Amino acid sequence: MADSSRVVAAVDFGTHGTGFAWSLRNDPKHTVFYYDQWPGQPAAYPKNLSALLLDADGMVVAWGYEARRRRLADATDENLDYRAHFKIALLPDGAANGDGDRRKSEPSAIELTALCLREVYRVAIKEIVTRTAITPDEVEWLLTVPAIWGDRERHLMRTAAEIAGFSGVRLSLVTEPEAAALDCWQDPAFEDLAQPGRRFVVVDAGSGTVDITSYEVVGTDDRPRLAGLGVPTGAALGAGDLDREFIRGIVRARLGQALAWEMAADGASRIALLDDWERAKRDFDPRRGGPLNVTLPPKVLRKLYVEDDRSRAALAAAQGGVDDSIVLSPGEVRSLFDKTITPMIALVAEHIRALPRGTPPSLLLVGGFAQSHYLQDRFRQAFSGIVTQVLTAPRPAHAVLFGAVRSGLEGVVVSRPSQFTYGIAVRRRFHEHSDQLRRMHIDEDGDLWCEDAFAVLVTMGQQVVVGHEISQQFCPSDSDTASLGIRLFQTKNPRPRYIDEPGSEHLLTIDIDIRGTVGEPIAKRKITVTLVFGLVELAMRVLDRNTGVEQRASMNYLIEEAAE
Known part of the structure; x- marks a missing residue:
């Protein structure tokens, strides 16, 4: 962070909701302020919906709760295009551009993200300028990203933010579970987590993803710090999966395929149904017993009562005579939840088993999905006797946002394990007994070389100090x-041999001019390749040691490459 900044602000851009918060650098208490007066919201809350309403030209008509309200009010207007959940589409295997209407030319996920940001x-x-009397260029920004995102997704997010107007030089990324850990770790209710030697696992359960990270408290009692433990894990699992299972497994069965598809195609009806389902699933507590009722939208009710007596009779027969809502028994709701929670628990158990040996950790639940009483109960049952305690953040849905501000104010995370093995493509001596013959190259002197070898700079799981640089020297082969x-690659393989092995991904290339040493002995033509590990992002430098010429690149190169 630049010393000239007077305000540290954070944006938590989530699959379901987005909010911002900030703090003054010179405030000794580091009070975090937030905004919770979004137009159209049902109640004061620090997050607006991550949703857009676009016109026929792709321009933003409204966003957030107001976009949803306008879409419901103008349900028959085919010139309006409602979009939501597009963050998950930034993943390589994500939906093309999130959920919503399907009547226009399709904007990309990065375009939708940029518009929302x-x-x-x-x-x-x-809000910040009005309340603090500072100028926009005195604000340092933190933007949250899932821990399981790789360099590609992180830089897609950075690119979208810069398109949206955030200053690239005053913008840093922070992982969501790390931010949540900072918020809870400094909460007086969890003061025992701040004791040196303590270990804890953070499970950030959101709408689109679950992120699992672990930390150990290092340092001293008066100046504790956090060191990452193990490689972050997770998956595209979240509360949004319950929504899809509800539509596919329950609504279609109760209403029939034809009526269910008709409702899904009508944006206003789909929004209204999912809104009431959101209320019902958030309040679900199996200990209270009793069924869950999800009200059917008016357009669906008119269809059932006026045009489709057969479907209405089938709905009533399946639900004990109820024909104006979807009724779910506690067992049906548990089954829906378990389809997401059970694999989530398995991921957390695997993560804990892979941790370095040490004292048993605590388990900390954060994220919007962590507000679910049923999820909390399942985790307590699953990890009883495995962890010392299962804790839920005091404000599960706010922890990431507030912690992101704290991460910009207080650099308490000192190191973390590398998520990938990083290295560059090199030509090295051919090993007759271990290298593949197809990779052999014979130069004009008759020397044998191996093409496209992977020269490891950092190994997956290797502890990397935040702000640290790792360098190695290389020479041209002639x-x-x-x-x-110089081509940089990443892989999950801790011992890669070649750059084109399955799972190896090209990140960026730096071209460096070394004409100044042409004709010199090879040993005197040294270049230094350096990886720079920032708060979250990665950069690379290449230095010609003889001429002093240096080139630098960040993962922005990947965006250009992906667009070709």
Whole structure:
């Protein structure tokens, strides 16, 4: 963070909701302020909906709760295009562009993300400037991302933020569970978590993803710090999966395929049904017993009562005579929840088993889905005797947002394990007994070389200090090469041999001019390749040690490459 900043602000951009918060750097108490007066919201809450309402030209008509309200009010207007849940589409295997209407040319996930972040930025900068009397260029920004996202997704998010108006030089990314850990870790209710030697696992259960990270408290009693433990894990599992299972497994069965598809195609009806389902699933507590009722939208009710007596009779027969809502027994609701929670628990158990040996950790539940009483109960049952305690953040849905601000104010995370093995493509000596023959290259002197070898710079799981640089020296394979293209790769394999192995991904390339040493002995043509590990993001530098020429690149190169 730049010393000239007077305000640290954070944006938590989630699959379901987005909010911002900030704090003054010179405030010794580091009070966090937030905004909770979004137009159209049902109640005061620090997050607006991550949703957009677009016109026929792709321009934003409204966003957040107001977008949903307008879509419901103008249900028959085919020139309006409602979009939501597009964050998950930034993943390589995510839906093309989230959920919503399907009547226009399809905007990309990065375009939708940029449009939504632009609206957030406008509200945030106006609120912060008005309340603090600072200028926009005195704000440092933190933007949250899932821990399981790789460098590709993180830089897609950075690119969207810069398109939206956030200053690239004053913008840093922070992982969501790490931010949540900071918020809870400094909460007086969890003061025992701040004792040196304590270990805890953070499970950030949101709408679209679950992130699992672990930490150990290091340092001293008066200056504790956090060190990452194990490689972050997770999956595209979240509360949004319950919504899809509800539509596919319950609504279609009760209403029939034809009526269910008709309702799904009508944006207003789909929004209204999912809104009431959101209320019902949030309040579900199996200990209270009794069925869950989800009200059917007016358009569906008119269809049932006026045009489709057969479907209405079938619905009533399946629900003990009830024909104006979807009725779910406690067992049916548990079954829906378990389809997401059970694999989530399995991921957490696997993560804990992979941790370095040490004292048993605590388990900390954060994120919007962590508000579910049923999820909390399942985790307590599953990990009884495995962890010392299962804790839920005092404000599960707010922890990431508030913790992101704290991460910009107090650099308490000192190290974390690398999620990937990083290395560059090199030509090295051919090993007759271990290298593949197809990779062998014979130069004009008759020397045998192995093409496309993976020279490891950092190994997956290796502890990397935040802000640390890792360097290695290399030489060209001959005296005549005038330029080099240094290609950086990542893989989950801790011992890769070649850059084109399954799972290896090209991240960026730096071209460096080394004409100044043409003709010199190879040993004197040294270059230094350096990886720079920031708060979350990765950069690479290449230095010609003889001429002092240096080139630097960040993962933005990947965005250009992906667009080709």
